[in-house]
Amino acid sequence: MKILKFGGTSVGSAERIQALVKLVVNNEPKIVVLSAMSGTTNSLVEISEALYKKETAKTNELINKLEEKYRKEISLLYKSEEFLRKAGDLITNHFNYLRAFTLDMFTANEEKAVLAQGELLSTAMFHFYLSEINVKSVLLPALNFMRIDENEEPDLKYIETNLQSELKKYPGEILFITQGYICRNAFGEIDNLKRGGSDYTASIIGAALYSEEVQIWTDIDGMHNNDPRFVNKTHPINELSFDEAAELAYFGAKILHPTCILPAQKRNIPVRLKNTMQPEAEGTLIANIQTKEGIKAVAAKDGIVAINIKSDRMLLAHGFLRAVFEIFERYKTPIDMITTSEVAVSLTIDNTKYLKEIRKELEEIANVEIDENQTIICVVGSVPKDAAGYGYKVLAALKDIPVRMVSYGGSANNISVLIDSKLKKEALQALNKGLFNYN
Ligand code: ADP
Ligand code: ASP
Ligand code: MG
Numbered sequence: 001m002k003i004l005k006f007g008g009t010s011v012g013s014a015e016r017i018q019a020l021v022k023l024v025v026n027n028e029p030k031i032v033v034l035s036a037m038s039g040t041t042n043s044l045v046e047i048s049e050a051l052y053k054k055e056t057a058k059t060n061e062l063i064n065k066l067e068e069k070y071r072k073e074i075s076l077l078y079k080s081e082e083f084l085r086k087a088g089d090l091i092t093n094h095f096n097y098l099r100a101f102t103l104d105m106f107t108a109n110e111e112k113a114v115l116a117q118g119e120l121l122s123t124a125m126f127h128f129y130l131s132e133i134n135v136k137s138v139l140l141p142a143l144n145f146m147r148i149d150e151n152e153e154p155d156l157k158y159i160e161t162n163l164q165s166e167l168k169k170y171p172g173e174i175l176f177i178t179q180g181y182i183c184r185n186a187f188g189e190i191d192n193l194k195r196g197g198s199d200y201t202a203s204i205i206g207a208a209l210y211s212e213e214v215q216i217w218t219d220i221d222g223m224h225n226n227d228p229r230f231v232n233k234t235h236p237i238n239e240l241s242f243d244e245a246a247e248l249a250y251f252g253a254k255i256l257h258p259t260c261i262l263p264a265q266k267r268n269i270p271v272r273l274k275n276t277m278q279p280e281a282e283g284t285l286i287a288n289i290q291t292k293e294g295i296k297a298v299a300a301k302d303g304i305v306a307i308n309i310k311s312d313r314m315l316l317a318h319g320f321l322r323a324v325f326e327i328f329e330r331y332k333t334p335i336d337m338i339t340t341s342e343v344a345v346s347l348t349i350d351n352t353k354y355l356k357e358i359r360k361e362l363e364e365i366a367n368v369e370i371d372e373n374q375t376i377i378c379v380v381g382s383v384p385k386d387a388a389g390y391g392y393k394v395l396a397a398l399k400d401i402p403v404r405m406v407s408y409g410g411s412a413n414n415i416s417v418l419i420d421s422k423l424k425k426e427a428l429q430a431l432n433k434g435l436f437n438y439n
Contacts, residue, residue: 002030002213005180005202008038009219010276011122014076017129023217023279025135029174031205032137034126035181035198036118037073040066044115047098051106051114059102067095070121077125083132090124113190116143119179119198127177137175140166146183146201148191154200154263155186160208178205199257203271207263214264214271216256221275222284223248223255225297225436230428233438237284237296244296244380245271245286247414251378252301261286295381295390298431300424303350304336304374306404307358310344311366320365321345327361337376337407337416346405348376348418374404375421379431383412391415397434401427 004024011017011034024032036044043066050059074087094117101110119142127139145162149155167176180198185191193200199216206214223245224234240248242265249256255273264271265288273284309324324345328335331354338347349355355370362368377398383390391408394415405418419427432438 001209001211002028002215003033003202003206003209003211004030004215004217005033005198006035006276007198007216007218008035008040010217011035011126012038014073016276017073017077017122017126019276020126021130021133021135023276024175025130027174031140031176031178031209032126033178033180033198033202033205034119034122036122039069040118040121041115041181041195044118048106048111048114051101052111054106056102060099063095063098067091070095074125077129078132080132083128087125087128090121090128094121109189112192115192116179116182116190119182123177123179130175130177135175136173137177138170138173140176140178142179142182142201143184143190146204148183148185148193150186152185154183154193154204156204156208156263159204163205163208193257196254196257199260200263203260203262203264203269206269206271207267210267211269214269215274216260216271217274217276218255219275219277220255221278221281222273223253223286223297226428226432227253227298227300229254230300230425231432231438233432235436236282238282239289239291240284240286240296241289241291241382241413242286243411243413244291244382245284247378247380247411248297248299250301251299251376251380251414251416253297253299291382293382293384293387295379295383295393295435297381298377298379298428298435300428301336301350301376301378302421302424304348304376304418304421305350305352305355306346306348306371306374306418307362308344308346308369308371309362309366310369312343323365324362327358330361331358333358337405337418339405339407348374348405371404373421374418375424375427377417377419377424377427377431379415379417379435380413383415385409385412393435394431397431398427401430 047062070091078084130137145159145166147155147158180201181192183191202214222236224236226234228234242261246261249261250258268288270287275281333349333351336348379394401423403417407416
C-alpha cells in the first residue's frame with residue numbers, strides 16, 4: 001500500500017482536482033490523503049477569529065465569501081445533475097454548520113471543529129468526482145482512526161488498530177481517500193495536527209500500515225537547496241537522508257511539516273516529494289541512505305527567542321546547567337540551540353507560552369537577557385566530524401551579517417546560526433551565493 005498526500009494547491013481548484021485522477025487511478029492499492037483547498041484553512045482561521053470576537057456581520061461575510069468560492073468550484077467540477085445536486089447539498093450542510101456557531105459561545109474546541117471543515121469538504125468533493133467518472137473509491141473518515149494522546153503525540157497503537165479495522169470493512173477495494181490534518185484528541189474531541197499537518201497524517205498512516213512508500217505531492221519538484229520564497233535561484237535535491245530531511249523540516253523548510261519525517265523514519269518507510277504540476281520531475285527521495293558528503297540545503301525558522309543567562313556562580317561550578325535545564329523541563333519548553341561560555345549560557349526556544357514564568361525562575365539564579373524576533377538559519381548536509389572547512393564556509397558566506405549564536409558539531413548534519421529576523425532574507429541570499437554559487 002502506498003500513501004499519497006496532496007497539498008492545498010494540488011486540490012486548489014476544480015481543474016486541479018480533475019488532474020489528480022491520472023495520478024491516483026491505477027491498479028496500485030493506495031490511501032490518498034487530502035488537504036483543504038488552498039486558502040481554506042486560512043479563511044477558517046479568520047472566521048474563527050471573528051467568531052471569538054462576536055463580530056457577527058464580519059463572520060457572515062467571511063462565510064458567504066468562502067461558500068461562494070466553493071459553489072463556483074463545484075459548478076466547474078461536476079457535469080451531471082446528480083452530482084451537482086449532491087455536491088450542492090454537501091456545501092449547504094458544511095456552511096450551515098459554520099453559520100450555526102454564530103449563535104453560541106465560541107470556545108477552543110469549537111474552533112477546532114471549524115478548522116476541520118476544509119479537509120472534510122475537499123475529500124468529499126474528490127470522492128464525488130471519482131464516483132461521477134465511475135472510479136470506485138472509499139472515503140475513510142480520519143476522525144475514526146487518527147488520534148493524538150494527552151501529550152499531543154500520535155497514538156500509533158490506536159491508529160494502527162482502528163485504521164486496520166476501517167480498511168477491513170472494504171475487502172477488495174484499492175483506492176481510499178482520507179482527510180489530512182484532522183484527528184481526535186485524548187478526550188475524543190475534534191482536534192488537528194497543527195498547520196501544515198496533512199504531511200504528518202500521511203507519514204503517520206504510512207508508519208501505521210508499514211507502507212512501501214509515502215508520497216508528498218505539492219507545488220514544487222521536491223526539497224530545494226534554499227527557500228524559494230526568499231531567494232531567486234534554487235535547485236531540487238534528489239536524495240536526502242531521514243536525518244537531513246528531518247532537520248530541514250524542523251528548521252523551516254515549509255514543504256514538509258516539522259515532525260512529518262519522524263514516523264516514517266522510525267519504520268524505515270521512504271518518503272518521496274513530488275510536484276503535481278510536473279509529475280515527471282524526479283523530486284526528492286528521503287530514505288535511510290548515506291548521502292554524499294557536503295552541504296545540501298539551508299532553511300530558516302522564525303519566531304525564535306534567545307535567552308542569555310549569566311551568572312558568577314557558573315564560573316567553575318557544576319550543577320548550574322542542570323538547574324537551568326530543570327526550569328525549562330518544568331514548563332515543557334524544548335530548547336533548540338545552546339552555546340555556553342565560562343560565565344554564561346545562551347539558548348533559544350520557539351514556544352513562548354511560559355516565557356514569563358521561565359524568566360522569573362531563571363532570575364532567581366542568574367542575570368537574564370531576552371531577545372525576541374530571532375531566526376535560526378540551519379545549514380544541512382552530510383558534514384563528517386573530521387572534514388575541514390564547512391564552518392568556515394558558512395561563516396564566511398555570512399561575513400556581513402551579525403551572528404548572535406553558532407551551533408556546530410551537535411550532529412553531522414547541521415550547522416545553525418542565530419540572527420535577527422530582519423536579516424533573514426539577506427542571510428539566505430548570502431548563503432545561496434557563498435555555499436551554492438548563485439548570484
Ligand atoms: P502544500 O500546500 O502542498 O502542503 P506547502 O505550501 O505547505 O504546500 O509547501 C510547498 C512550498 O514550500 C513551496 O511552494 C515553497 O514555496 C515552500 N518551500 C520552502 N522551503 C522550501 C524548500 N527548501 N524546498 C522546496 N519548497 C520550499
Ligand atoms: N489545511 C491545513 C493547513 O492549511 C493542513 C495542510 O494543508 O497540511 O494548515
Ligand atoms: Mg504543506
